[in-house]
Amino acid sequence: MLEIKNLSFSYHNKEFLKDINLRLERGDFLGILGPNGSGKSTLLKNMLKNLDYKKGEIVVLGKKLKDYELKEFAKISGFMPQHSQLHTALKVIDVLLMGKFVSLKHSFLDYSKQDIDEAKQMAKILKLESFLDRNVLSLSGGEFQRVMLGRALLKKPKILFLDEPTSALDLNYAIELLNLCEDMINTNNISVIAILHDLNLASLFCNKIIFLKDGKIAYSGEVKELFKKEILKEIYDLNCDISYHNDKPYIILTKEKK
Numbered sequence: 001m002l003e004i005k006n007l008s009f010s011y012h013n014k015e016f017l018k019d020i021n022l023r024l025e026r027g028d029f030l031g032i033l034g035p036n037g038s039g040k041s042t043l044l045k046n047m048l049k050n051l052d053y054k055k056g057e058i059v060v061l062g063k064k065l066k067d068y069e070l071k072e073f074a075k076i077s078g079f080m081p082q083h084s085q086l087h088t089a090l091k092v093i094d095v096l097l098m099g100k101f102v103s104l105k106h107s108f109l110d111y112s113k114q115d116i117d118e119a120k121q122m123a124k125i126l127k128l129e130s131f132l133d134r135n136v137l138s139l140s141g142g143e144f145q146r147v148m149l150g151r152a153l154l155k156k157p158k159i160l161f162l163d164e165p166t167s168a169l170d171l172n173y174a175i176e177l178l179n180l181c182e183d184m185i186n187t188n189n190i191s192v193i194a195i196l197h198d199l200n201l202a203s204l205f206c207n208k209i210i211f212l213k214d215g216k217i218a219y220s221g222e223v224k225e226l227f228k229k230e231i232l233k234e235i236y237d238l239n240c241d242i243s244y245h246n247d248k249p250y251i252i253l254t255k256e257k258k
Contacts, residue, residue: 001024001025001026001028001060001061001158001159001191002022002023002024002047002058002059002060002061002159002191002193003022003023003024003058003059004020004021004022004023004047004056004057004058004059005021005056005057005058005059006019006020006021006055006056006057007019007020007021007043007046007053007055007056007057007058008020008053008054008055008056009042009046009051009053009054009055010054015215016039016042016215017039017042017043017046017053017215017216018214018215018216019056019216020043020056020216020217021217022210022217022220024159024191024193024208025191026189026190026191027185027189027190027191028191028192028207028208029181029182029185029191029192029194029205029206029207029208030191030192030193030194030206030207030208030209030210031194031195031196031202031205031206031208031209031210031223032044032193032194032195032196032209032210032212033195033196033197033199033202033209033210033211033212033235034210034211034212034213034218034235035213035235035236038212038213038214038215039212039214039215039216040195040212041163041195042215043212044161044163044193044195046058047065047161047193048077048079048161049065049068049070049073060073060076060077060159061076061158071102074102074155075102075103075155076157076158076159077155077157077158077159077160077161078099078152078153078155078157078159078160078161079152079160079161079162079163080145080148080149080151080152080160080161080162080163080165081148081163082163082164082165082167082195088137089135089136089137090135090136091132091133091134091135091136092123092128092131092132092133092134092136092139092147093116093119093120093123093132093133094136095136095147095148095151096119096122096123096128096147096150096151096154097111097115097116097119097154098151099119099150099151099152099153099154099155100115100118100119100154100155102155103115103155118154119150119154120132122150122153122154123150125150125180126146126147126149126150126180127146128143128146128147128150131143131147141169141173142169142170142173142176142177145165145169145173145177146177146180149165149177149180149181153184156188157190158190158191159190159191159192159193160181160184160190160191160192160193161192161193161194162181162192162193162194162195163194163195164195164196164197165177165178165181165194166178166196166198166201167197174198174201175201175204178194178201178204178205181194181205182205194206199227199232199251200250200251202223203223203227203248203249203250203251204248206223207222207223208220208221208222209221209222209223209226211226211231211235213234213235218234218235219231219235223248223249224247224248224249227242227249227251228242229241229242232251238251238253239253239254239255239256240252240253240254241254
């Protein structure tokens with residue numbers, strides 16, 4: 001689905017990413033983890049074609065990312081931002097339909113009945129059907145994030161990119177949102193790449209993770225391989241214990257005595 005080969009990225013002579021190598025298979029749920037300033041957002045922006053890397057290569061579905069036209073890449077990728085720049089008082093149905101824009105044959109054509117029906121079906125899946133005529137700016141944080149996810153999924157992407165999708169959500173909304181992403185992996189055979197800060201959510205949903213530190217991939221593999229006290233201490237300077245439930249490791253925070 002996606003392969004990164006020896007990727008480095010610099011800006012104003014400062015190197016933000018160094019020799020990144022990564023491979024994503026169909027059906028993977030990849031978590032990008034690491035402390036603040038480690039390069040997570042920069043890596044995601046390179047994968048989204050928002051930054052122009054000079055060294056290395058990113059290949060998506062067998063084609064170099066740099067060879068994709070923006071509209072062509074938009075048809076195969078979905079993106080849910082951490083913070084939306086949407087400030088216009090649009091209805092929820094109108095925001096959802098933005099996900100169908102790239103499939104219009106002409107920019108000035110209206111959405112078809114099928115487009116509208118698909119948006120309404122997505123709203124039903126996301127438990128938003130009663131909000132379709134609501135001003136999107138009047139929604140709660142969790143409701144708004146579900147609208148953003150629905151917009152991304154209506155594109156029927158092959159790869160879904162999530163930038164800290166749960167950072168502003170209560171835990172129940174966070175689990176609900178990631179459950180929806182996991183369902184899409186299982187039903188539509190897509191792949192998901194998510195920047196996550198909550199280690200336990202990463203353990204619960206991701207089948208692969210990478211730990212970034214200082215712009216490099218310090219560790220890459222399965223959660224069970226990498227959720228080790230010594231690794232988490234190295235990456236986050238975190239003191240913790242590891243507990244297992246249903247064969248998944250979870251982080252138990254500990255408080256050092258002064």
